[in-house]
Amino acid sequence: MKTTIQEQDGKMVAILAGSLDTAAAPETEKAMSPLNDVEGKDIIIDCTELEYISSAGLRIFLGILQNAQGKGGQVYIKGINENVHTIFTITGFSNIFKFM
Amino acid sequence: MNRIIAYIRRKLSVRVSLRVVVSAAILFVAALGYMFFQARDAVYHEAMNRATQILDKTSLRVDSILNRVEVASDMTRWLVERHTNQADSMFVYSRSMLENNPDFYNCSVAFEPYYFEEKGRYFSAYTKHVGDSIRTIQGGSDSYQYFFADWYLMPKLLDRPCWTEPYFDFDVATNTSEMVTSYCQTVKDRQGRMIGVINTSLSINWLSKTISAVKPYPHSYSIMIGRGGTYFVHPDTTKITRQTIFTQTLEQPDTAMTALGYAMQRGEEGVKQMHINGKDSYVFYKPLGRTGCSMAIVCPESDIFRSFDRLQNTIMGIVAVGLLLMLYFFIRIITFELDPLRRLATEAETIASGQFDAELPDFQRVDEIGQLSHSFGNMQQSLVKYIDELKKTTAQKATIESDLRIASKIQLGMLPEKFPTRADRDDVQLFASLTPAKEVGGDLFDFYFRDEKLFFCIGDVSGKGVPASLFMAVTRSTFRTVSAHESMPDRIVTIMNKTIADMNKNHMFVTLFVGVLDLPTGRLHYCNAGHDAPLLIGAGIGELPCDSNIPVGFMPQWKFSLQEARIFTGTTIFLFTDGLTEAMNANKAQFQMERVNEVAARALDNQQHEPRQLIEQMTDAVHQFVGDAEQSDDLTMMAIQYVWQHNDARMRKNITLPNDIQKVPQLNAFVEEACQTVGLDEIDTMKIKVAVEEAVVNVMKYAYPSGERGDITIEAASNDVRLKFTIIDSGKPFDPTVQSAVDTSLSAQERKIGGLGIHIMRQNMDSINYERSDNRNVLTLRKKLNKKN
Numbered sequence: 001m002k003t004t005i006q007e008q009d010g011k012m013v014a015i016l017a018g019s020l021d022t023a024a025a026p027e028t029e030k031a032m033s034p035l036n037d038v039e040g041k042d043i044i045i046d047c048t049e050l051e052y053i054s055s056a057g058l059r060i061f062l063g064i065l066q067n068a069q070g071k072g073g074q075v076y077i078k079g080i081n082e083n084v085h086t087i088f089t090i091t092g093f094s095n096i097f098k099f100m
Numbered sequence: 101m102n103r104i105i106a107y108i109r110r111k112l113s114v115r116v117s118l119r120v121v122v123s124a125a126i127l128f129v130a131a132l133g134y135m136f137f138q139a140r141d142a143v144y145h146e147a148m149n150r151a152t153q154i155l156d157k158t159s160l161r162v163d164s165i166l167n168r169v170e171v172a173s174d175m176t177r178w179l180v181e182r183h184t185n186q187a188d189s190m191f192v193y194s195r196s197m198l199e200n201n202p203d204f205y206n207c208s209v210a211f212e213p214y215y216f217e218e219k220g221r222y223f224s225a226y227t228k229h230v231g232d233s234i235r236t237i238q239g240g241s242d243s244y245q246y247f248f249a250d251w252y253l254m255p256k257l258l259d260r261p262c263w264t265e266p267y268f269d270f271d272v273a274t275n276t277s278e279m280v281t282s283y284c285q286t287v288k289d290r291q292g293r294m295i296g297v298i299n300t301s302l303s304i305n306w307l308s309k310t311i312s313a314v315k316p317y318p319h320s321y322s323i324m325i326g327r328g329g330t331y332f333v334h335p336d337t338t339k340i341t342r343q344t345i346f347t348q349t350l351e352q353p354d355t356a357m358t359a360l361g362y363a364m365q366r367g368e369e370g371v372k373q374m375h376i377n378g379k380d381s382y383v384f385y386k387p388l389g390r391t392g393c394s395m396a397i398v399c400p401e402s403d404i405f406r407s408f409d410r411l412q413n414t415i416m417g418i419v420a421v422g423l424l425l426m427l428y429f430f431i432r433i434i435t436f437e438l439d440p441l442r443r444l445a446t447e448a449e450t451i452a453s454g455q456f457d458a459e460l461p462d463f464q465r466v467d468e469i470g471q472l473s474h475s476f477g478n479m480q481q482s483l484v485k486y487i488d489e490l491k492k493t494t495a496q497k498a499t500i501e502s503d504l505r506i507a508s509k510i511q512l513g514m515l516p517e518k519f520p521t522r523a524d525r526d527d528v529q530l531f532a533s534l535t536p537a538k539e540v541g542g543d544l545f546d547f548y549f550r551d552e553k554l555f556f557c558i559g560d561v562s563g564k565g566v567p568a569s570l571f572m573a574v575t576r577s578t579f580r581t582v583s584a585h586e587s588m589p590d591r592i593v594t595i596m597n598k599t600i601a602d603m604n605k606n607h608m609f610v611t612l613f614v615g616v617l618d619l620p621t622g623r624l625h626y627c628n629a630g631h632d633a634p635l636l637i638g639a640g641i642g643e644l645p646c647d648s649n650i651p652v653g654f655m656p657q658w659k660f661s662l663q664e665a666r667i668f669t670g671t672t673i674f675l676f677t678d679g680l681t682e683a684m685n686a687n688k689a690q691f692q693m694e695r696v697n698e699v700a701a702r703a704l705d706n707q708q709h710e711p712r713q714l715i716e717q718m719t720d721a722v723h724q725f726v727g728d729a730e731q732s733d734d735l736t737m738m739a740i741q742y743v744w745q746h747n748d749a750r751m752r753k754n755i756t757l758p759n760d761i762q763k764v765p766q767l768n769a770f771v772e773e774a775c776q777t778v779g780l781d782e783i784d785t786m787k788i789k790v791a792v793e794e795a796v797v798n799v800m801k802y803a804y805p806s807g808e809r810g811d812i813t814i815e816a817a818s819n820d821v822r823l824k825f826t827i828i829d830s831g832k833p834f835d836p837t838v839q840s841a842v843d844t845s846l847s848a849q850e851r852k853i854g855g856l857g858i859h860i861m862r863q864n865m866d867s868i869n870y871e872r873s874d875n876r877n878v879l880t881l882r883k884k885l886n887k888k889n
Contacts, residue, residue, distance in 0.1 A: 022797045023764040052768070052786065054793045055856040065848045083786040090787075090863040091856055092844025 002049075003031035011042045017049030020057035029060045036067050043068055044100070048079030053087055065096065076100045113438055117430035121423050128419050136412055140405065147316075147404040148371060151384040154316045155397055162311065162388050162395070165203070165302065169283045170261070172201055173300045180209055180287050184295060187216040190225035195236045197300065198227045205229070205280050205303040206269065208239055209287070210246050211296035222246070228271065237273070244272065251282045251299045259294075261285035263392070266304050266332055266341065279304040279332075279341055308333035308340070311395060317403035324388065324395040329361050332393060360385065364394035373401075440469050444476060456484045504539040504566075511540050511569050514576055516547055519711075526745060526821070527619045528554055531711035532738035533719065535679075541734035542568025542610075543677050544576045551837050552619045552869030552880060555583050558738050559612040559631065559652075560677040571608050574600065575652070579614070585838045587870065589614040589627035590662035593652060597629070601656035609653035613646075613675060618871060620880060622667045622742055627660050632678060637700050637709045638671030672709045672741040674700060676718075679735035683722050686729040691722055711739035751777050754815040759800040759808075759829075767796055767814065771825070774816035778823050778885060787864035788883055792825050794857035795836070795868075795879055803831025803877060818885070822866075827879045834877055835870045836861070 001024035004015040014032055018024070035043055043064065065075045076098050080088070088094040108114050176193050183189045190209045197207040210224035222240030229235075240246045247253075251264045262284060268277040280301040287296040311333055312322045324333035329344035339347075345361035348354065356374035360383060363370065367387035374383060376398060385396035402409075443461045450458040460477050464470075512534070519531050532545045542561030547554060557579050561568040575596070582595045593614050600610070613634065615626040626644070630651035633643040647661045667673065676696070683691040699721045703709045708717065715737050722735065755770045757763040771792045775785040796812060804810040815826040841862070842855040861868050861881065869880040 019765065019768065021764045021768060021793060023762045052789065054764075054790050054797075055860055056797070058856060062848065062851055066851075069848055083783055086783055086786065087790055087860070090860060092842075092846075092851075095845070096848040096851065 001028055003028050005032065005034055008044075011044055012038050013044045013046055015046040015049065019052035020050060020060075021052060021054050022056040025054075025056035025060060028057070029063075032060060032064065035064050038068070038073065039071060040073060042074045042076065044076045044078050046078045047081070047084060050080065050084055053084050055091075058087070058091060058093055061093065061097070074098065113431050113434035116434055117427050120430055121427040124426065125419075125423050128423070132415065132419065139412075140408060143405060143408045147382070147399065148384075150316050151320075151371070151382065151397055151399055154314050155384050155386050155395070158311050158314055158322070158395065158397075159386050159388060162307070165307070165310070166263070166283070166388075168201065169204065169300050169302060172197055172204070173261070173283050173285055173298055176207070176209065176300075177285055177287055177298050180296070180298065181289070184287070184289055187219055187223060190223075191227075191236050191238075194225035194227040195234060198229060198234050202229070203302075203306065205278060205301040205306065206299075207301070208246070208299040209296065210240065210252060210299065211287075212294070213247060215295055230274065235273075241272075244270075251284045252297045255284040255286045255297055256294060259286070265326055265328075265392075266330075269301060281307070281332075304332050304340075316397065317399050317406075319403045320397055320399040322395060322397050324393050325361070325364055327365065327392040329365055333395065360396070364396060367392075367394060438469075440465065440473065444469070444473055448476065451480055451483070456480065456487055501539075507566070507569065508536070508539045511536075511573065514573060515545060527743060528617065529711050529741040529743055530554075530556075530739070531715050532558075532736070533715050534734070534736045535731065536734045537679075537731045538565050540566055540569035542572045543679065543734035543736035544572045544610075545675070545736055545738045546576055546579055547738070547740075548580075550584075550587075552867045552882065553587065554617040554619060554740065555615075556617070556675075556738065556740060557612060557614040558675040558677065558736060559610045560679070560734070560736070561610045562608050562651075564734065567606070567608065571610060571653075574603075575610050575612070583614075583616075585840070587616060587835060587838065588662060589616050589625050590660045592616075593627045593629050593649075593660040594658070597652045597658055597660065598656045600653045604653050607654060609651040611651045611677075615673070617667065617673075617740065617742065618869065619742075619744060620869060621871070622669065622744060623871075624665045624667050624673070626663050626665070628663070629660060632676060632681070634676075635674040635696070635700055636665075636667075636671055637674055637704050637714070638668060641697060641700050641704060644673070667742045669742055669744050672711060672714060672739050674714060674718075675738040675740075677734065677736040679733040680718070680722065680737060682733060683726050683735065684729060684732045685726050691725050695721065695725065709739075709741070711741050714739045750820065751816070751818045753817075754813060756811050756813045757796070759804050759810045759812060761797060761800055764793055764797065768793060770814065770816070774818075774823070774825075778818045780823070780883075780885075784883070788823070788825075788881075791861045791864040791881055792827075794860050795825075795827050795881060798836050798857055799827060799829045799831065799834070799877070799879075802834055803829045805832075821885060823883045823885055825881045827881070828876050830876050833872050835872075836879065837868055837870045 001018035001020060006013050006015070012035055014035060016028070020028055045061070045064070068075050078100050080099065085094065088097070108118065176197050179193050180190065194207050194209050198204055206226065206228040208224050208226045213221045216223050222238070222245070224239035224246050225236065226239035227234060227236040250267060254262050254264060264282045264284060266279050266281045269280045270277045280303055282299045282301040284297050284299045286294045287298060289295050308324065311324060312335070315321070321335040322333055323331060325345050326332055329346050330341055331339045331343055331345065332341065334340055345364065346358065349358050356372065360372055360374065364385050364387075369386045372383045372385070374381060376383070380401040382399045382401065382404065383396050384399070385394055387394045440461065447458055447460050460473060460480060465473070515534060516532070520529065522529070530547060532547070534541070534543055534545060536543065542564055543559070544561070545556070545558045547556035549555070559572070559575055561571045561575065578596045578599050579592070582599070583592050586592045586595065593612060596612070611631040612629040613626065613631040615624055617624050627649070628646040629649045633646040636642050636644055644665060645663070647663060649660050650658055681691055681693050681696060696718070699718050700709070700714070703714050703717050708714070718737055751774070753774060755767070757767060768789050771789045772785055775788055780788070792814070796814060799812050810829060810831055813828045815828070817824050817826070836858050839855060839858045842852070842859045844859070865881045866884045867882045871878040871880070
């Protein structure tokens with residue numbers, strides 16, 4: 001599992017690659033923690049390379065979203081593949097995230 | 101005729117009037133009849149008197165005439181006997197006789213042959229009326245030798261004066277003859293020798309006219325007969341002297357006429373009633389003195405009673421007209437008097453037709469009609485009142501009935517309507533029926549599938565009707581609520597009991613059987629709270645052993661016991677309420693357990709113990725037994741047949757991991773390989789991977805105390821139908837399936853971090869099943885394989 005954070009056009013972009021399972025979750029959560037400190041910027045999570053996600057991963061996504069919304073920011077999910085999107089749909093997360 | 105009778109029956113006024121008039125008519129007829137009878141009698145006697153008087157008068161008159169003849173004859177004899185030597189004087193005497201008595205027909209003073217020698221052999225001074233004059237001639241000649249005539253011989257031979265039978269007096273001069281009767285007496289000389297005969301005649305025709313001149317009635321007439329019965333007087337002149345009174349009886353025997361004839365001949369006097377010439381007549385008869393004749397007056401009855409009959413007819417006519425007028429006026433008067441009644445009847449009919457507010461005519465009367473009208477008015481008011489009340493009551497009843505119908509629908513709607521078919525499930529078959537005795541009932545059954553388990557219950561609330569139905573609804577919803585979080589029947593029943601007992605103010609209770617059938621293993625956990633023990637119909641028939649627990653609802657602290665049994669494939673569990681065993685026929689006999697067993701045994705023999713077949717047979721048997729008797733109690737049956745087929749495994753592999761989440765990628769690799777082995781696509785593989793990871797991570801995190809190492813074994817197995825993952829650990833009991841579901845419709849801020857795992861498991865797999873077995877937690881996840889796989 002590989003996590004990259006970068007700033008693009010005034011937005012914070014997190015690029016996730018690999019399988020975000022329970023084992024990978026703590027490391028990924030740690031890698032994405034800078035996003036929690038962002039003030040007033042929208043966050044884009046690039047899931048193009050994300051192959052798998054379990055509830056541990058979804059919890060990280062929800063944490064970032066709740067944090068960003070608390071500060072008036074917005075979280076977008078980008079390039080998610082069909083398989084992973086199925087999990088979003090099943091859990092109702094497709095309703096609370098914005099996709100681009 | 102029928103129409104007239106119908107009219108009379110319909111019209112009271114006509115009927116009453118007719119009765120009165122008919123009664124009056126009967127009275128009148130009786131009175132008049134008596135009066136007429138008396139009057140007729142009086143008229144009859146009057147007629148008798150009158151006729152008798154006339155007869156007497158006529159008789160007297162005839163007598164006087166005869167007397168006159170006799171006296172005149174005696175006078176002439178006296179003169180003749182003084183002057184027997186003066187032949188010519190005889191002409192004077194003879195003539196003076198007729199001059200003095202113009203109504204005499206003739207008179208002869210005849211002498212013995214050669215009495216006057218100068219006169220020759222014949223000398224008879226004969227005087228007779230010719231027109232208005234009197235002619236006197238010398239009768240007697242060779243052609244008329246008078247001394248051989250009856251009138252000459254009779255006094256001579258008898259030596260006393262006598263009246264002759266009528267005979268024809270032939271007048272040579274005029275060549276005419278006249279029927280006469282003569283009074284003859286001999287003339288004697290001083291020596292007493294008979295020298296001649298004085299003959300004085302009366303015309304029978306004249307006498308007849310004299311007699312007939314008196315007519316008591318217009319159509320009455322007189323007859324006179326001689327000694328031989330010959331008619332001398334008769335209105336039919338052709339009969340005179342030619343016929344006797346007996347002539348007619350020779351042709352047509354007439355005893356009355358014959359009797360009359362004999363009576364008259366005998367010189368009797370009297371009256372006879374008889375039929376003459378087609379008329380009822382009275383004949384009054386009386387002898388005519390010395391002549392030997394008898395006269396009779398014939399008076400037709402119609403003549404006698406003519407005026408009387410006319411009077412009678414007139415009176416009858418008046419009475420008839422009077423009665424008709426009476427009838428008419430009676431009908432008018434009664435109709436007029438009954439008019440209010442008629443109006444009342446019309447109004448009553450209007451009311452009877454349902455128009456209760458029709459206004460009744462207001463009669464200011466105090467008689468019976470007024471009372472009737474008043475009573476009717478009261479009745480109408482009461483009727484209106486009662487109808488109103490009835491309407492209200494009916495409406496209320498309709499509302500209640502409607503409510504009950506709705507309640508019944510709601511209640512039946514609570515019960516599962518859809519039963520799994522073979523296509524739906526290949527592990528269990530199920531059917532149930534509930535027939536309430538009233539609109540709503542206190543029986544209940546329920547079942548549903550959670551994970552790989554069948555939760556079911558059957559119950560019977562004490563009592564019937566609405567209270568029982570409410571209690572039933574509470575019981576059923578409590579069952580659903582409690583069993584959503586509890587998988588063990590004893591726990592379910594204990595919690596239900598506490599919940600229900602706490603709110604049970606009316607001391608009702610419910611007998612309840614709760615079972616949880618683990619479908620993969622066929623293990624049945626159950627708890628019986630005072631309910632009838634179910635039947636097991638499989639290798640044989642037997643009751644499921646049940647602990648004696650109390651029913652649910654009155655002892656909140658009661659701890660219900662758990663029981664367990666193994667159900668083999670093909671076995672049917674038959675549950676029922678006491679409405680089955682206690683179903684009553686018309687003779688109050690109960691269906692009883694023996695019959696239930698018989699039906700079940702028959703069904704088993706015929707291999708027809710599939711749930712639907714079994715319940716249909718049981719229902720038929722109960723209906724046949726009960727017949728037309730009213731259903732006495734709610735009847736509920738539920739049959740569950742376990743049909744799990746343990747297919748041969750196609751794939752089986754397993755992995756044992758420590759409780760370390762770092763082993764998750766290893767787990768995922770294992771799962772992915774298993775999925776690919778059975779040929780699942782990417783999406784299904786992804787779903788199963790996530791589900792199994794969630795299940796295993798749950799165990800890793802919670803099954804063992806923190807820091808304690810434990811193993812988790814994951815088995816992957818598949819047959820043609822399913823892919824199955826079994827996760828086994830020996831940690832503390834932990835049932836993830838009873839966790840409440842997450843609400844996926846909440847917003848980001850409202851969403852909780854936890855609870856997602858079990859949700860994903862349920863969503864991604866076809867079933868999840870938890871069993872605690874041999875101190876191990878066994879969690880089974882199943883996914884059906886599509887046929888193409």
